Each structure stands twice: as structure tokens, then as C-alpha cells.
Amino acid sequence: MCGIVGYVGRAEAAPILLEGLRRLEYRGYDSAGVATLEEGCVSVRKEVGRIDDLKKAIGSHPIGGTTGISHTRWATHGKVTRENAHPHFDRSGKLALVHNGVIENYASLRAQLEEEGHIFQSQTDTEVLAHLVGRAFDRSSERTQGALVAAVRDALRQVTGTYGIGVVHAEFPGLIIGARRGSPLVLGIGKGEHFLASDVSAIVSHTRDVVYLNDYEIAAITEDGFTLSTVEGLGADYNVTTVDMTDEDVGKGDYTHFMLKEIHEQVRSVTDAMRGRLSHEEATAKLGGLNMTNAELRSVERIVLTGCGTALHAAMVGEYLIEHLAQVPTECEFASEFRYRNLPMTKDTLVFVMSQSGETADTLAALRESKRKGHRTLGICNNVASTIARESDGGVYMHAGPEIGVAATKSFTSQVTVLALIALLLGRIRNLSSAAGSRIISEMETLPDLIAKVLAKEEEIAAVARRYAQAKVMLFMGRQLNYPVALEGALKLKEISYIAASGYPSAELKHGVIALVNAETPSVFIAPDDAVFHKNLSNIEEVKARGGPVIAIGTEGKGGELSLICDDVILIPQAPEILTPILTSIVLQIFAYHIAVELGCDVDKPRNLAKSVTVE
Numbered sequence: 001m002c003g004i005v006g007y008v009g010r011a012e013a014a015p016i017l018l019e020g021l022r023r024l025e026y027r028g029y030d031s032a033g034v035a036t037l038e039e040g041c042v043s044v045r046k047e048v049g050r051i052d053d054l055k056k057a058i059g060s061h062p063i064g065g066t067t068g069i070s071h072t073r074w075a076t077h078g079k080v081t082r083e084n085a086h087p088h089f090d091r092s093g094k095l096a097l098v099h100n101g102v103i104e105n106y107a108s109l110r111a112q113l114e115e116e117g118h119i120f121q122s123q124t125d126t127e128v129l130a131h132l133v134g135r136a137f138d139r140s141s142e143r144t145q146g147a148l149v150a151a152v153r154d155a156l157r158q159v160t161g162t163y164g165i166g167v168v169h170a171e172f173p174g175l176i177i178g179a180r181r182g183s184p185l186v187l188g189i190g191k192g193e194h195f196l197a198s199d200v201s202a203i204v205s206h207t208r209d210v211v212y213l214n215d216y217e218i219a220a221i222t223e224d225g226f227t228l229s230t231v232e233g234l235g236a237d238y239n240v241t242t243v244d245m246t247d248e249d250v251g252k253g254d255y256t257h258f259m260l261k262e263i264h265e266q267v268r269s270v271t272d273a274m275r276g277r278l279s280h281e282e283a284t285a286k287l288g289g290l291n292m293t294n295a296e297l298r299s300v301e302r303i304v305l306t307g308c309g310t311a312l313h314a315a316m317v318g319e320y321l322i323e324h325l326a327q328v329p330t331e332c333e334f335a336s337e338f339r340y341r342n343l344p345m346t347k348d349t350l351v352f353v354m355s356q357s358g359e360t361a362d363t364l365a366a367l368r369e370s371k372r373k374g375h376r377t378l379g380i381c382n383n384v385a386s387t388i389a390r391e392s393d394g395g396v397y398m399h400a401g402p403e404i405g406v407a408a409t410k411s412f413t414s415q416v417t418v419l420a421l422i423a424l425l426l427g428r429i430r431n432l433s434s435a436a437g438s439r440i441i442s443e444m445e446t447l448p449d450l451i452a453k454v455l456a457k458e459e460e461i462a463a464v465a466r467r468y469a470q471a472k473v474m475l476f477m478g479r480q481l482n483y484p485v486a487l488e489g490a491l492k493l494k495e496i497s498y499i500a501a502s503g504y505p506s507a508e509l510k511h512g513v514i515a516l517v518n519a520e521t522p523s524v525f526i527a528p529d530d531a532v533f534h535k536n537l538s539n540i541e542e543v544k545a546r547g548g549p550v551i552a553i554g555t556e557g558k559g560g561e562l563s564l565i566c567d568d569v570i571l572i573p574q575a576p577e578i579l580t581p582i583l584t585s586i587v588l589q590i591f592a593y594h595i596a597v598e599l600g601c602d603v604d605k606p607r608n609l610a611k612s613v614t615v616e
């Protein structure tokens with residue numbers, strides 16, 4: 001989604017801003033722009049397309065100055081055009097503003113401003129905010145920095161919706177004002193320079209000392225320092241955090257794509273999700289971050305897991321794991337639906353919100369609704385500084401490291417790993433024996449080796465993928481724990497290769513889906529060696545009987561039966577049933593990746609998609 005980078009210091013701002021925007025490319029965008037302050041004016045360059053296009057525009061018409069703001073836009077209000085790209089100006093042309101989020105009451109505000117004679121250049125909600133700030137400043141009796149901050153405050157009091165903003169004004173060449181409500185904003189502290197960004201990865205090559213702004217806070221930033229206040233006009237305290245992220249973490253290394261790098265990081269990311277959390281002595285998982293005693297956990301009667309996209313698919317695996325190991329009734333719900341449903345939730349319902357970024361608007365809204373209703377609401381997040389992580393009553397961090405590829409990969413396997421730990425803990429304080437707990441721990445400890453074995457098959461999987469890359473439609477089937485993996489495999493394929501793909505429980509085939517089966521429509525069956533292996537085999541026979549090509553993901557030792565009827569077979573190593581979703585999902589990540597590469601798709605920047613969806 002949209003990204004913001006601001007710089008104030010002694011160096012040329014434009015190259016720093018462009019580099020920061022490049023690091024935010026992964027979030028998804030359709031246009032970009034930069035504004036710098038030079039010689040008493042605001043210089044601006046905007047382009048539709050890639051950061052490279054903006055860089056070329058600046059190359060042919062350079063802009064100077066040591067203070068500036070910049071933005072990548074993912075269109076919500078108004079088409080993808082240069083006029084709608086940020087920064088936007090106020091009526092005087094001296095104030096420029098970049099904005100993430102949505103101003104919900106922009107239409108009535110715009111009508112009111114137009115009545116006063118304001119003329120707008122774009123269809124965006126953002127331009128309304130720029131005009132509001134400019135109008136408030138031009139009405140004030142002073143032309144001081146304090147008066148500009150007051151004008152921002154005045155404008156923000158008039159808007160409803162969400163915002164993360166950066167503002168510069170031609171009369172204050174060494175000042176940026178930032179503010180947030182609902183859209184993340186971080187302030188970076190350097191020596192003789194300061195930064196503003198919507199995502200710390202944009203500025204981590206310059207500084208690791210940051211202040212995360214809270215909702216309704218306004219920061220006035222100069223090269224030498226910053227002050228914080230609130231939209232209500234009060235002072236605000238802050239903590240300086242040293243981020244645990246290096247330049248290397250946010251780079252591609254030797255990999256051709258972030259997605260491939262992150263697929264290969266899964267031995268480490270899954271290890272990190274388990275690190276220090278398995279207790280052989282007590283045959284259970286230790287999850288102190290839940291902030292709940294065993295007695296409180298034992299009184300939980302029902303669990304609701306909520307999230308979006310891949311996070312919801314991981315939740316669906318979690319539903320099986322929790323019910324299987326702990327016998328606690330568990331339900332998964334789209335975060336986008338959670339708020340609008342009247343889910344029957346007893347007072348002993350525990351809610352988990354799941355989000356890699358910790359900033360997904362729908363998931364955040366579900367968290368707030370659940371808390372509003374008085375339920376204890378825990379987070380399973382990767383981004384420790386995120387809004388969801390901060391607003392949850394407790395939770396479990398995934399420790400997967402930054403995930404930059406738009407298609408979620410390592411976050412899925414880390415989420416499933418964390419849910420397996422939660423299932424083990426809940427099981428052990430109920431009926432699960434210590435012998436069973438010990439066995440599960442030993443099995444989980446084999447996961448990194450099993451993942452390494454799957455990753456070693458990349459070339460074999462890639463060869464199969466290339467054979468099916470020209471398909472127009474693909475079906476994914478799995479049962480039980482591997483049904484959510486079928487959904488996830490289909491999602492991975494469609495989002496990066498644009499092949500129409502859907503996932504189903506294998507037996508659903510005969511209730512309608514089978515009508516799609518023909519010689520041009522491959523079916524991917526996830527059929528590891530588990531309790532439903534032979535049921536899957538029968539479903540494969542049904543597809544083969546109708547001339548449909550079948551790719552099966554099976555288990556070493558059971559490959560023979562699959563090879564007899566399937567066109568292609570990819571085998572995962574022998575593994576306990578509860579771990580198979582992690583291994584089969586990695587096969588499907590590699591499969592989707594190589595199809596997309598074969599088709600020449602932009603794997604890390606799929607069309608229309610954003611990494612972190614911060615609007616509803």
C-alpha cells in the first residue's frame with residue numbers, strides 16, 4: 001500500500017527519498033512522487049509507474065534541497081494518474097502533503113472548500129487535507145513553525161478516517177511535520193538529520209534509532225531534533241527504540257527475488273518461531289507473551305482465529321491443530337467479516353488476530369471490535385512494532401524476520417508453527433498426556449531438517465512447474481489439515497502468475513468442481529501419507545477418469561501408488577501428520593514461484609496487490 005519517506009538534514013534530499021521509496025516498493029504502488037524545498041519554493045516531481053520512472057524524471061529535471069517528502073501511491077480515491085499522485089498542494093502552492101490512509105468525509109469538506117473558491121487539481125481525498133492545512137495556516141496571525149503545527153492540528157480535527165501524513169512548507173526549509181491516526185509512521189533519528197517513514201525498512205540503512213508515533217500524535221522534525229504533541233494540543237512522551245533489522249535483512253542478497261529468498265529462509269524462520277518455546281521437561285510449549293496463567297487458559301471454552309488472506313489460511317490449519325490436540329472448539333473468521341457478524345461468543349472465548357504486518361486494516365478493526373466486546377484478544381504477528389502487536393492483550397511473535405515479497409511465504413509457515421505451539425500448550429493443560437507432549441516436541445524439532453529436504457528439491461519442483469505454466473485454470477485439492485494448504489497453494493499461484501486457481505476439500509470435487517476437469521485443466525492434489533491418503537487416491541481417480549492431468553504431492557515411501565495414476569508426483573519426506581501442512585505448502589510456494597518466473601511475471605510486485613493492506 002502507500003508509502004511515505006521524509007528527510008531533513010544536510011544532504012541532498014532527493015536521492016535519499018528515492019532510495020527510501022525503492023525500499024517500500026514491495027508494499028505495492030502505482031505512482032510515486034517527491035517534493036523538496038529549495039530557494040523558498042516547493043519543487044515537485046511525480047510519475048505514474050515505477051520508481052525508476054520517477055528517477056528518470058528527476059534525472060532530466062533535477063530537484064535540489066535538503067528537506068523533502070515523498071510517496072508511493074496505491075490508488076483508492078481517483079484513478080492512477082500523475083495528477084492524483086502525491087505530494088498534493090494547498091491553495092497557495094507553498095504547502096505540500098503526502099498521505100497514507102483514507103479521509104472518509106473528504107467529499108463534504110471538498111464541497112465546502114469549493115464553495116469558498118478552492119480549486120482542486122486531483123480527485124483525491126488527500127488534496128482536501130492539504131487545502132485544509134493551508135487554509136488554517138493562511139488564516140493564522142503568525143507565520144511561525146508553531147503556527148504551522150497548529151494548522152496541521154486544526155485540519156486533523158476536521159477529518160474522519162485514517163492518516164499517516166508528511167507536510168512541508170516553502171517558508172520553513174528545514175521542517176517536516178508528520179502525524180498519524182491508523183496508518184503507521186516512524187521517525188528516524190540520525191546525526192544532524194532526521195527521517196520520517198511509514199515503514200522502518202525505508203530508513204534502516206541510515207539509522208536504527210526510531211520513535212514509533214502513536215495515533216493522534218504530531219511530530220515537528222528538523223535536522224537537529226523533533227518535538228511531539230497530540231492532536232488535542234497536549235505534549236506527548238516517546239521512547240527511542242533500536243530496531244533489530246539490518247540493511248541485509250531488507251535486501252535480496254544473491255536471490256533473483258525476495259520471494260525466493262524468503263522461501264529459502266524457512267529453515268531459519270521456523271527454527272526462530274520455536275526457539276526457547278519448547279520445554280522437554282514439562283513436555284509443553286512455553287509462551288509467556290500470552291500473558292495468561294494456565295488456570296485462565298484452562299477456562300477458555302472457545303477460540304476464534306481471525307486474519308486475512310494467507311494469515312487466515314494459517315488460522316485454518318490452526319483450527320485443526322487446536323481441536324485435534326486440545327479439543328477446544330475453534331472457529332476461523334475472515335477479519336473483514338468479523339466486525340459485521342454477530343458471532344456467538346461466550347465470555348470465555350479467546351480471540352487470536354493473525355497478521356504478518358500487524359497493520360492490516362481489517363484485522364486491526366477485528367481486534368478493536370473484539371476488545372470492545374470485552375474479549376481477551378491476542379495477536380500472532382511478525383512486526384513487533386506494529387499497531388496490532390501494540391494493541392493486543394498479549395500474543396506470540398513469529399520472529400520470521402522482514403517479509404518483503406508481496407506473496408506471503410515464510411510468514412505462513414511461522415504462523416502454523418506458532419499455532420502448533422499454542423495447540424500443544426492448550427492440549428497439555430487439558431487431556432494431552434506428557435508422553436504425547438514429548439513426542440510432539442521431538443517431532444517439531446525435526447521440522448528444520450524436513451524443510452531443508454523439501455528446499456533441496458527446488459529444481460525437481462521447478463521442472464514440474466514449467467510443464468504446467470501454460471495452463472489457464474488450475475485446481476488445488478487437499479483434505480483435513482491440507483485443505484487450507486490447497487487454498488493457500490491456489491492463492492500463491494493466482495496472485496503471482498494470474499492463472500485462475502481455486503482450492504477445495506478433495507471430496508467436494510463431485511459436488512460441482514468436477515465440471516471444470518478436462519485435459520487442459522491440471523489438478524494439484526495434496527495427498528501426503530496421512531489418515532485420508534486413500535480417500536485422496538479415490539478423488540484422484542475421479543479426475544483421471546475424466547481425462548484431467550494430476551500433479552500429486554505425496555510422501556516418500558507412498559510415492560508408488562501415486563505414480564501409478566498421476567502425471568507428476570512431488571514427494572515430501574516422511575513426516576508426522578501435523579507437520580505436513582508446513583512441508584506441502586513450501587512445495588506449492590516453489591511451484592507457484594517457478595510458474596510465475598516461467599511466464600515472465602513480476603514475482604515481487606504482482607499487479608494490483610499491496611504487501612500491507614492498510615485500508616478497509
Ligand code: F6R
Nearest residue numbers: 309310311355356357360407408
Ligand atoms: C498473500 C498475502 C495476503 C496477506 C494478507 C494479510 O500472499 O500476502 O493475503 O496474507 O493481506 O496480511 P497480514 O498477514 O500482513 O495481515
